[in-house]
Amino acid sequence: HVSLVDALTAVQSASQGSFFPAWNSILPDLTKQEELGTANALSSSTWSVMLAFGAALGGIFSGVVGIYPAFIIDGLTFFISAFILSRMPYEPEESLGDKSVMAAFRQYFDGLNYLRQHIDILVIALHKAVNGLLVVGVYQVVQVTIAERHFPVGEGGSISLGLLYFATGVGTGIGPILARHIAGDRDRAIRIAIAFGYVASLLGLYISSTLASFEVVMIGTLLRGVGGGIVWVQGTQLLLQLLPNNVRGRVISTEFMLNTLGTAIASGVSGALLDTTGTVTSILQTNAVILIVPIVLWSLWIMF
Numbered sequence: 001h002v003s004l005v006d007a008l009t010a011v012q013s014a015s016q017g018s019f020f021p022a023w024n025s026i027l028p029d030l031t032k033q034e035e036l037g038t039a040n041a042l043s044s045s046t047w048s049v050m051l052a053f054g055a056a057l058g059g060i061f062s063g064v065v066g067i068y069p070a071f072i073i074d075g076l077t078f079f080i081s082a083f084i085l086s087r088m089p090y091e092p093e094e095s096l097g098d099k100s101v102m103a104a105f106r107q108y109f110d111g112l113n114y115l116r117q118h119i120d121i122l123v124i125a126l127h128k129a130v131n132g133l134l135v136v137g138v139y140q141v142v143q144v145t146i147a148e149r150h151f152p153v154g155e156g157g158s159i160s161l162g163l164l165y166f167a168t169g170v171g172t173g174i175g176p177i178l179a180r181h182i183a184g185d186r187d188r189a190i191r192i193a194i195a196f197g198y199v200a201s202l203l204g205l206y207i208s209s210t211l212a213s214f215e216v217v218m219i220g221t222l223l224r225g226v227g228g229g230i231v232w233v234q235g236t237q238l239l240l241q242l243l244p245n246n247v248r249g250r251v252i253s254t255e256f257m258l259n260t261l262g263t264a265i266a267s268g269v270s271g272a273l274l275d276t277t278g279t280v281t282s283i284l285q286t287n288a289v290i291l292i293v294p295i296v297l298w299s300l301w302i303m304f
Contacts (some may be wrong), residue, residue, distance in 0.1 A: 021256045025249040028240055036240055041180040044233040045173045053169070062158045111250025121242060123301060125251060127194060127235040128259035130294050135201045135228055137266025138287050139208075142280050143221070150280070151214040160214065167218045171225020175200070176233035178226075183234070185241065190234045191302040195295060197230030202291040209284035 023043075031039045062070035115122040143164045147157035154160065175197065183189035204224025208217045236252075243251055273283055 021249065021253040024236055024240070024252050028245075028248070037180060037185045037237055040237050040240060041176050041233060044176045044229065044236075047172075050169070053166070058162055058165075060154070060159055060162060062155065062162075064154075066155070067158070108250055108253070111247050111254060114247045115251060115254065121239070121251065123298075124235055124238050124242075125255040126258065127231050127298075128255050129262040131201075131228055131231045131262075132259040133262030133266045134287050134291050134294070135205065135224065137263035138270045138283060139205070139221075139224060140263070141267050141270040141274065142283055145274055145280055146208075146211070146217060150211055151217065163218065164221050167221040168225040168228075171204075171222040171227075172229030172232070175226035175229035179230045179234050185237075187238070187241070188302065190238055191298075194231055194234050195299050195302070197227045197234065198291060198295045198298065200224070200227030200230065202227070202288050202295070205284045205288040205291070209281045209288065211281060 027039055027043065028036055058070055058074070061073070115125060144157075144161060147153075147160035147164060149157075151157070151160050153163075179190075179193040179197070183193045201224050204220045204222070204227060206220070207223060208220030210216060210220075235255075239248075239252060239255070270278075270283055274280075
């Protein structure tokens with residue numbers, strides 16, 4: 001059963017690697033230039049709301065009925081999503097170039113070369129990797145332990161875990177909306193907002209690490225979601241505003257690949273630590289301290 005879950009998780013992750021970069025890449029083609037920032041924030045908020053309510057409902061459903069019916073319902077939602085997307089009135093521009101596999105690799109490496117030549121874009125593209133490595137990947141693993149061992153509610157702590165996901169969804173919805181309201185489409189203001197996003201994530205990790213009560217952990221999780229949402233959405237906003245059309249998809253694909261890699265590494269390391277000598281408190285506090293590094297480096301980058 002574990003190997004089957006691992007295989008299905010890999011397939012789902014691979015599909016996300018196609019979906020999210022493609023969706024972000026076509027967003028400027030679906031909106032007017034002055035609507036782009038609002039559309040990006042709205043897209044993120046929709047994802048966050050669905051995460052919040054979906055996770056809460058999923059946790060309650062699996063805690064009351066069981067995990068297998070929850071998996072079936074979750075699977076059906078993907079078919080509904082595919083149907084809705086198939087009705088979207090979008091017609092991509094036809095490419096007149098070579099469509100072979102080798103051509104695809106050449107185009108992708110052209111995107112990597114673009115990042116090498118444009119260091120500012122590369123630094124912006126690294127934000128999601130840092131967020132995945134130091135925040136998301138760690139917390140995705142640790143919150144399971146928090147729900148199962150420290151504050152279990154429902155079968156195997158499923159309701160507790162659903163509530164933690166709910167707090168994350170609310171946070172990732174609130175953060176980008178606040179940042180969008182304050183920063184708008186102004187380049188420097190967006191960059192400053194990203195720095196504050198890292199600070200919010202740091203505070204959220206530290207507050208959660210205290211394990212003072214489930215309510216305190218929920219507050220920390222909410223704050224971590226606020227910070228992570230700001231870093232993710234505002235980083236995407238900068239790329240959408242700065243990237244030319246001919247490399248946008250390739251750069252965003254690379255960005256998502258780095259985020260997935262960072263998240264995977266963090267999840268593996270965190271799981272190994274929990275299985276050996278690490279504790280929830282030590283892991284979260286260590287990551288909170290390490291987050292000081294990207295905060296300082298990014299602050300220096302936007303200052304100079």
